[in-house]
Amino acid sequence: MRTGDKMLLVVLAFGANLVFAQSPVAVARQHYNTTRYEEAIRALQDDSSLPARLLTGQSWFMLGEFKKATETFEKALALNPNSAELHLWAGRAYGRRAETSMALTAPRLATKSRDHFEKSVQIDPGNVAALADLFEYYLQAPGFLGGGKDKAARIAQEIAKVDPSEGYYASARLAEERKEFSAAEQQLRQAAAVAPNQVGRVLDLAKLLYKQGRVKEGEAEFAKAEKMAPNSPKVLFAKAAAYIQAKRNLDQAKLLLKKYLQSPLTPDDPTREEAEKLLKTVGL
Secondary structure, three states, X not given: OOHHHHHHHHHHHHHHHHHHHOOHHHHHHHXXXXXXXXXXXXXXXXXXXXXXXXXXXXXXXXXXXXXXXXXXXXXXXXXXXXXXXXXXXXXXXXXXXXHHOOOOOHHHHHHHHHHHHHHHXXXXXXXXXXXXXXXXXXXXXXXXXXXXXXXXXXXXXXHHHHOHHHHHHHHHHHHHHOOOHHHHHHHHHHXXXXXXXXXXXXXXXHHHHHHOOOHHHHHHHHHHHHHHOOOOHHHHHHHHHHHHHHOOXXXXXXXXXXXXXXXXXXXXXXXXXXXXXXXXXXXX
């Protein structure tokens, strides 16, 4: 056998061993990152480590199995009650359970969601994701469930200290809830200015303009987003959703959503189920 052939066999064997040696969590993470959540859960079924339980719970959450998600996160929290990330995801799962449950059980689940968000922020005050979710809870929840715009405003200030762009976005959300649309627009423009490479900030502004019926200006922002991130699934979905909400360009919205469903998605993108639900609203 020639030396070159021997080297090739060594390289191939080394690569095969690397694949074989991958931990269940590493394999599951690859599945999760490509939205193959059921495969991620199967890869972790014999792994009871904390990283595995977190990823399993996240996968159940992304599949819409919110009860299974909360059960998984609670088991993990029993082993590590000081994990800000576990509390964050438990809060998210309880929140979705509250949104989809009967009226009698929703308040209890919503309270659990708030408690977990608050605990996550208490453990890691600089966690922007936890601050943002707690902000949204305070903004949306009624007072008897611990919500309130004054509380949301205080959290918006905390977010701004850590992430100015996200802070401007939170202030815009607060202004929009108060029907102060001019202030909301100003805050979104500030958010885009301090994070000029984040296409999501441009989409936030485009969606607000569309909601106000300022179609030409909204289209200009969508065009800017498309130039920043050509064929981005986020852009496709946001534009289609804006069209459908405004009852405009519905045929174009269908095409955008079909293209979205054919795109390689990540956990940060809206789910395929959300896109399919939008498609049904326009008769497909």
